[in-house]
Amino acid sequence: MADIKIQVLDNAPLIIKGEAELIDGEGKTMETSSEFHLCRCGLSQNKPHCDGAHQGKFESKVRTK
Numbered sequence: 001m002a003d004i005k006i007q008v009l010d011n012a013p014l015i016i017k018g019e020a021e022l023i024d025g026e027g028k029t030m031e032t033s034s035e036f037h038l039c040r041c042g043l044s045q046n047k048p049h050c051d052g053a054h055q056g057k058f059e060s061k062v063r064t065k
């Protein structure tokens with residue numbers, strides 16, 4: 001099994017750590033690195049990656065239960 005970690009933080013993108021494979025809607029592998037951040041605010045101009053546009057404009061508290 002791959003060792004991949006997905007970190008969810010308040011008001012922030014999903015942080016992916018490890019050798020995850022990111023696949024687009026056509027089934028093609030997208031270029032990534034050993035750590036990348038996926039947008040979850042919808043404001044990025046570089047989706048699915050976070051470009052920092054969320055800063056000060058996105059609020060989402062992570063529930064732990």
Ligand code: FES
Binds near residue numbers: 044
């Ligand atoms: S989460 Fe960073 S731009 Fe959307």
